[in-house]
Amino acid sequence: MALRSTIMDNNSFRAEHAADLDPQTRRLTERRDDVLGGSYRLFYRRPVHLVRGEGQYLWDAEGQKYLDMYNNVASIGHAHPAVAQAVNAQMLRLNTHTRYLHERILDYTDDLLATLPEYLDAGDFKAMYMCTGSEANDLALRVAKAHTGGTGLIATTEAYHGNSELSSLVSPALGSGQPIGEHVWLLPAPDRYRTGVAEIGSWFAEKVRAAIADMESKGVKFAGFIADSIFSSDGVLPGSYLKEAVDVVHSSGGVFIADEVQPGFARTGDQFWGFAAHAVTPDMITTGKPMGNGIPVSGLFAKADVLASFSDTVPYFNTFGGNPVSMAAAQAVLEVIRQEGLQEHARDLGAAALTRFTQLGETHQSVGDVRGAGLFIGFELVKDRATKEPDRGLALNLLEELRQRGVLTSVAGPHGNVLKLRPPLPFTHTDIDWASEALDASLKALS
Known part of the structure; x- marks a missing residue:
């Protein structure tokens, strides 16, 4: 069996998660299995059914609002x-x-x-x-x-x-x-x-x-x-x-x-x-x-x-x-x-976000390193700061906790333990608050 892809399989829905899905989501995942090739992957143990986007925000079929912290496709904002x-x-x-x-x-x-x-x-x-x-x-x-x-x-x-x-x-x-x-x-x-x-x-x-x-x-x-x-x-x-x-x-x-x-x-x-x-x-x-x-x-x-x-x-x-x-x-x-001055905006908001996430990391022993440039930040999870042993399990559980708090992102790195924080460029100070509070609450819930 091939080893899992770090960019495709780390944060992905798998068959064993199906039993926990609501009926509508389960029907959609089953339809995908029926008509789409098996190489495709879905994010999250409970996949998100998105129906609308605007700027750095997304809404699912039930009307829940999410902060997109991952998408560089709609780089200047969804539905610009x-x-x-x-x-x-x-x-x-x-x-x-x-x-x-x-x-x-x-x-x-x-x-x-x-x-x-x-x-x-x-x-x-x-x-x-x-x-x-x-x-x-x-x-x-x-x-x-x-x-x-x-x-x-x-x-x-x-x-x-x-x-x-x-x-x-x-x-x-x-x-x-x-x-x-x-x-x-x-x-x-x-x-x-x-x-x-x-x-x-x-x-x-x-x-x-x-x-x-x-x-x-x-x-x-x-x-x-x-x-x-x-x-x-x-x-x-x-x-x-x-x-x-x-x-x-x-x-x-x-x-x-x-x-x-x-x-x-x-x-x-x-x-x-x-x-x-x-x-x-x-x-x-x-x-x-x-x-x-x-x-x-x-x-x-x-x-x-x-x-x-x-x-x-x-x-x-x-x-x-x-x-x-x-x-x-x-x-x-x-x-x-x-x-819209988005390059300068990415520089300034990115610096503010990096400062905030770094401060957050200092309060949680499971955060080994926070690094970034502009609105591209890596948030690395470890089991031990001294040994730097990567904590992939915590990173994947953290993604699920963040999803429950309306923040969407994924992981990167050879160990699958680095949160890849890369929002659309219109990101705001209010969004930094949302993301950092969700990170803090999620880390506490998992500690």
């Missing part, structure tokens, strides 16, 4: 009217593929590339569009291999980069039922808390250097390193420590793929792009979910010479990638981030 209006207006005019001329895809590309950090030249990058982050990472891996002539890839031991065939090969978080690529080297994540290493950047760079040397000793040519810059699935590891490792990648002839599906689009507050916190130069940037706020759209933004190695040889066409409706949604998201 600006996105709905943009999509509706464009759908009433035209929606087709990219083999006809249309201004929207060009205007959006110019606008998005203008958000790159000042130390990068936006003119060095070209864009390609898809529908999902998985597709974007899949294409980035193809480009990396074409540009370098290599096949060797580096990822971290709990990374998640997608569910296409190529992207799943560098996604160990999917569980042991998903094979890792033959030429994929997995490294431990740069986790200061668990390693106790202060100079985590040098520590991680040495791991990268050793992996490349091991590849070469086995006759495998190095192609590249893929990472999301906050190491979301590895347990939420913010900081500014990747530059030395990326320098090793470049000096070894490889490319760096910055997977910005989770840390990008103003999420981490200080920067629009997560990788900018590390002052690194990616060869390719991929994005997805938050880009369209619920409309499927994703992108690959690559250095022109890197992309040319692939695109000058191989035609690429994605029927729905870059269509006018998706571009309208993506443009609306960018405009809302600017007009």
Whole structure:
């Protein structure tokens, strides 16, 4: 039997929970079993039947209100009217593929590339569009291999980069039922808390250097390193420590793929792009979910010479990638981030939330570490602060207690013991109160 996936199975409904469900919820879970493939998962031992969302809030079929502390799909808020209006207006005019001329895809590309950090030249990058982050990472891996002539890839031991065939090969978080690529080297994540290493950047760079040397000793040519810059699935590891490792990648002839599906689009507050916190130069940037706020759209933004190695040889066409409706949604998201000051909001509210959750953690011995950047916070549960032994059982029970108090989130990390607190960006001080009071009450109930 395959080991459970840390991102799919930790906080999931299973057959043994069915007896505790109310009749309506049980009927819905049974219908899913009848008509949907078995790979799907539901959150919670008692699944939530959602029917409406607005901003950072959700309502279930019985009218109960929830605080969404997990969703980076509706990053600027559930059912944002600006996105709905943009999509509706464009759908009433035209929606087709990219083999006809249309201004929207060009205007959006110019606008998005203008958000790159000042130390990068936006003119060095070209864009390609898809529908999902998985597709974007899949294409980035193809480009990396074409540009370098290599096949060797580096990822971290709990990374998640997608569910296409190529992207799943560098996604160990999917569980042991998903094979890792033959030429994929997995490294431990740069986790200061668990390693106790202060100079985590040098520590991680040495791991990268050793992996490349091991590849070469086995006759495998190095192609590249893929990472999301906050190491979301590895347990939420913010900081500014990747530059030395990326320098090793470049000096070894490889490319760096910055997977910005989770840390990008103003999420981490200080920067629009997560990788900018590390002052690194990616060869390719991929994005997805938050880009369209619920409309499927994703992108690959690559250095022109890197992309040319692939695109000058191989035609690429994605029927729905870059269509006018998706571009309208993506443009609306960018405009809302600017007009509502959501990057600055994520910085300020994130700092306030981190302070509050850290103070809360100090009063509960089961909290080992609280860390974050902007509105992306990891809340780690342990059995013993001295040994740092992870407490997965407590983390999973805590999720259920929070759900009862109207707060929805999930877990991350190799041990499934880190609460991943990642609300939609319109989060407020009142929401910090709600979340912290629910955390406090839930921890007390479980102590």
